[in-house]
Amino acid sequence: GCGNTNNAGNSGDNQPEKKKIKIGVSVATMQEAVYTFMKKAMEDNAAANNAEIIWTSADNKEEKQLSDVESLLSQGIDVLILHAVNTGAAASLVAKAEAAGVPVVAMDRLPENAKVALYVTADSRQVGRIQAQYLAEQLGGKGNVIILEGEAGNGVARDITAGNKEVLAKYPDIKVVVDQAHKGWARDLAMNTVETALTQYNNNIQGILANNSGMAMGAVQALKNKGLAGKVVTIGSDADEDACKAIKAGELSADVDKKPYELGKASFLAAVELAQKKTPASDTTIKNGDFEVPVKLTPVELIKKDNVDTMKYRWPNL
Amino acid sequence: MKKNLHKYTILLVLLAMGIISTVITDGAFARPENIMNLAVQVVVNGILAVGMTLIILTGGIDLGVGSVMALIGVVVAKLQLTYHFSTWSSVLISLALGLGIGLWNGFFITKFKLPPFIVTLGSMTIARGLALVISKGSAIAPVNNTFAMLATWQLPSLVAVVLTAIIGGLILFRNIRNKHWLDGIATALVTLFVIWVLLNSRGLPLPVIIFAIVAALGIFVLKRTTFGRYLYAYGGNVQATRLSGINVDKLLIWDYVIMGGLAALAGLVLASRMAAGVPTAGNMAELDAIASVVIGGTSLAGGAGAVGGSVIGAFIIGLLNNVLVILNVEANYQYIIKGFIIMGAVMLDTLKQKRG
Amino acid sequence: MKKNLHKYTILLVLLAMGIISTVITDGAFARPENIMNLAVQVVVNGILAVGMTLIILTGGIDLGVGSVMALIGVVVAKLQLTYHFSTWSSVLISLALGLGIGLWNGFFITKFKLPPFIVTLGSMTIARGLALVISKGSAIAPVNNTFAMLATWQLPSLVAVVLTAIIGGLILFRNIRNKHWLDGIATALVTLFVIWVLLNSRGLPLPVIIFAIVAALGIFVLKRTTFGRYLYAYGGNVQATRLSGINVDKLLIWDYVIMGGLAALAGLVLASRMAAGVPTAGNMAELDAIASVVIGGTSLAGGAGAVGGSVIGAFIIGLLNNVLVILNVEANYQYIIKGFIIMGAVMLDTLKQKRG
Amino acid sequence: MKKILEMRQIEKSFGKVKVLKGVNLTAYRGEVLALMGENGAGKSTLMKILSGVYPYGSYSGELVINGQICQFNSTRDAVKAGVSIIHQELNLIPGLSVMENIFLGREPKTAPGLIDWQQMRQLTVELLERVGITLEPEELVGNLSIGQQQLIEIAKALSFSAEIIIMDEPTSALTDSEVEQLFNLIRLLKSQDKAIIYISHKMDEIDVIADRVEVLRDGESVGGGMKADLSRDKIISLMVGRDLTDLYPRRENKPGEVILEIESLTVPGVLETLSLQVRKGEVLGIAGLMGSGRTELALALFGIYGKRLTGEIRLNGKKLTIQNPRQALDNGIALVTEDRKVSGLVLGMSVGENLTLSCLEQLSNALGIINQERERTVIKNYIQELRIKTAGEDLAVANLSGGNQQKVVLAKMLATQPRILILDEPTRGVDVGAKAEIYQIINRLAANGVGIIMISSELPEIIGMSDRVAVMADGSLAGILEKEEVTQEKIMALATGGRRNEKESA
């Protein structure tokens, strides 16, 4: 459902003098589970804060996001929550909002060199570091590793991979033998990559780092076919439902939960505060080109077999 | 006559969609500000659709336009940021690059007799790769200030109104002189509508002006020049065209060069609008452009069609995106609705034509 | 004769690519295990390419195959996981759904005279939307065990060798009887190669068997049945086909129904391979399928082409992806290389044909 | 004789234009009925109604076969009722083989959907034999010459073993011997009590084969009768509505100095060291058997063979380089191609657009912008001058009758104001009236000093129109005959050159 903005009978109705806050959201895509949780977080909190949410999704196309943001601004939103398709290209979106007097909350992805009011993030680079750290520990600092990257040129893919490599650089005996990007983060392409690599290296592969859960599951499937599932350390990110199930089954080693619900909720609450002309709380600041941007960090968590049951909050069927 | 008729059925479909959109959005759709938004949002796809019409008319196709846009954006931004080129020189170089890619396409299509599908699939892939390599996969920003301003510069509202009135008046005058009454009425209505939007806006954004010029040139070239006439002829019967003494290789090469130039222009508009060169931009843009052309009534087999229809086709697609955002329809449902409406629009159009 | 010639030039191109790949990968490419990998990886696109050949032969197109694959995957997984359907019933229902989508396409193309491009663009968008809505955007997993095993089940190596020898022998016998020497040599070589690969593998995976059957049926249907011949006739001259008393609407509808069924089959193979229903799967798969067909020498204008070429085209694309991974070429450069090689392959093919 | 067919008060319109206005037609068993009329009179339309192409309900009137009222919904129904047709336009599929084309839609089968190739091949061999052509049943139709394709159409029509066989200009691309073969077949069919409806613009053929004649003019029956009772002139005057005195009008002018010299023209594998001269104001006829390379000569002079062409072409003493049609046209050499639909016209474009396609550059400025006024003037002039019958210059050329389409192709080339005009089969499928007009145009051009090369398979036309006749055989020149010495026999002797057998096996 998309229209739970008119909850009759709630507190909003009793105070007709108070105008509803209009919050525009522009996300890159809705084609991954994580985004539905961000959306849900906002919807769950909308009524209580007398806010209306206009949600748009850019289909991973920069140009569509541009149109989305323009359309949102022309509808007179009070705050914009922006999840950029492309962090390098999103400064102009922030500028547009600024020109319209609309503050911007950057959700998960920080538009480069842009003056956003707040950056709420689960920090993709950190995700990459956590993945690699866990891998290095499991491998005892030694082995052949495959990195499965998402779409070439995608910011999240870039950051996670950078985080991976930053940590792996400290382990000279870990060798990245295959490092491939995958169009559309496609699970089957990732599976092909792993199959080919396993063949080429005679199964002499010890670890697989995947930029998201889907590709990690593609890897698991390829491993399964060779009877290697559970024997090669495999780690994803997003903690999708099937990934969590695979962790439980011992096929996937770990996955990073970016806690999308928390991320969505924190972004939303900050936006409400901005609409009320308050300054939302932040944990730190970061230098973003010419600007100093306040940052609110939401937790990320490594999910392994021992703590996978905590994911029941998100996946009740686990 | 038939050509004309089609122009109007598809225009009526657009009009109907506009009216319905206005009703279901409680008027939000028809607000001048939103109409202007829509116009700006249509520009990139619209420019591509104009070029794509010239290609599809010959029975060809250009799958590379989306990637070329990305490459051009990356190059223009790189030139400015890394090599400190001025806005103008970087823009000119980028346009030249676009023309060069078109030349490459045209060369292989004519001299090696390769199918346009393959050649442009090749340039699609290569251009995307180059864009990614040059940019190392990240967006290149910031671009020059002047360059970024191009997309936001506006012709003052009053000047635009006067210009619109003059141009509309001239066309109307011609229509009346030639006793094209239907055209006359359409011209009058469109002119009045545009003036109304302009009067309620701050001005006319440069991208829209560029698009209007490109569309007008496209219409003019197809209707009034030898080049345009030859494109129809080629699409209708290659052999007869060759035997009529037309250098068909040169014709096709020019055709793809123009498409390359327009893809570059669209890429520049996009880069200026985003104030960045984005290597992943324009993904699947070719599909939207081709769809606009086909919705507009140009046949993929070549030989029949017109730029006017493609422009309307581009507006139909743009309107759909715009309205679905206003209605706040959930993304996944948007796909379903879009699919039905695109089919529906063309169906209405076809049914009307049958009756007419 | 000409058709035959083409079959061989493109086969030679594939062979040349294989040899080069073997050399630059220090033999890694040609290892039987990798060849088997390649075969499995080609299956999905290969099945689509067979169906797409039947569509393109009529001058049509089906843009929806990628999305239909995703939808089918999601549906089969959902049926199993949420509604606890057995593997077989869920597979049958999914296949029926695929056929139904084909029927829908065929219906609008024939009865409303809509361009296939538009109708299948519509189903492409709608199917994607449905896949996303049904799955709420997430992968649906795990699927039934039996279902997941389908993709990994293998025919024991020896049985496969014997079967290959028998089938190869029979074809060879026919070739010799009909004095098709070239065909005979090709058959012998391919059979021996396949046997060598099989002897060095654990077995022949079910997806490859399915693909082989689909390809063989495709070749058979086009060459030997009235349906196949009518497809050529339709693509060559619609008018004449209709005047020959052939029910062309029925023909086209069946054609799209078959494509729908094959897209569903490909979707099932994919879902089984991934052991999940993934709503974003098959993105742009239509482009690969069409490219395979065109590389294989089938004309987008319809009327000429063959399934054999498309299968080889699918292998060319698959080989490229496989080798680039072995070489671990950076993604950005992969685009560039792929673009050049696809163009180059078709160019070689065209040049050879000219000489031949 | 027994009446087999009666068409009563047939009316048919396309849009607002009524093309059949109450036509009546009767046919009897065992006769050849010639259906005559100018281009656009409605002959083909009437036959399409009879053969189910235009289904019941799309026309008005009654169709009675063997005393039974028929309402065909499709061509299939017509075939079932015993009607088969050889269409004026070839309806073959280039990508399929001869046998597949013949049996398209009714293949012999071994099981549902499975073609019985053995039987199909056998039946095809028999049929081809009946029609008198030797061809591999597996040969792709796309590789055949137009004449061969026409024979395939004939074979196909015969294979239905129909009672009423319609032949709509079946001989437009056949050689004399093939025509003779066809006539023998027709006589055989007649003796089997079938009814044949024969449409042709060739009066000679009518004289030979027709028993009875019916004439259509502007969609109305205007008369007819037994052939024996009708003179040729009478038929023509019924067709055109006036008397046509002289089909090949005399030309007053005498050829002047040589303007075009061709020396040792060679295209490997196509043309062999061919030398010719054309004079100012001369009509040089080119005769030869089908496949003798006449069309190739025309194409060579028009630059189609590019660099493969060697030898010298001189115009007014100046050596020319002609490697593409543009260069040919720029040098004043124009070609009216043999097949107007395939290589002459862009069918989807209007009459006007087709007409100016070759001279558009002259009608536009340096930027390529067309001067609409001038274009319209040119179009109007040529429509008037050549008396092209069209509802308007904006009408799609596909809607014109054959003769008028031919005039459009001619006009297109005349608009380039050529000094040398090559005509390849300029009157194929053109009615007598229009033929006479085309001849007059040719004469007018000659009188204005244009050198004309006219390729034709109709010897009367060659003899009637030419100042000299060049005869080709096997891609080279077999000889040249001066006007005084030209006879059919001499042409044939040169054309076959004792190599008849070789030719026919080729």
Ligand SMILES: Nc1ncnc2c1ncn2[C@@H]1O[C@H](COP(=O)(O)OP(=O)(O)OP(=O)(O)O)[C@@H](O)[C@H]1O
């Ligand atoms: N599909 C059509 N649409 C519009 N007009 C048509 C169509 N088919 C035929 N006509 C017109 O109908 C008239 C009769 O055409 P028809 O083909 O029957 O003439 P015809 O007597 O066979 O001439 P020809 O000797 O040139 O073959 C012509 O004026 C022609 O232009």
Ligand SMILES: Nc1ncnc2c1ncn2[C@@H]1O[C@H](COP(=O)(O)OP(=O)(O)OP(=O)(O)O)[C@@H](O)[C@H]1O
């Ligand atoms: N494009 C082509 N491909 C293959 N063969 C061709 C082609 N064009 C012509 N031919 C063949 O070349 C031979 C010469 O044909 P052409 O039509 O030039 O002869 P012609 O003397 O002009 O006779 P006519 O015009 O009466 O048919 C024929 O056997 C024809 O089938």
Ligand SMILES: O[C@@H]1[C@@H](O)[C@H](O)OC[C@H]1O
């Ligand atoms: O979580 C990932 C998201 O960040 C990226 O944008 O798209 C793929 C997802 O898996």
Ligand SMILES: [Mg+2]
């Ligand atoms: Mg006719």
Ligand SMILES: [Mg+2]
């Ligand atoms: Mg000829």
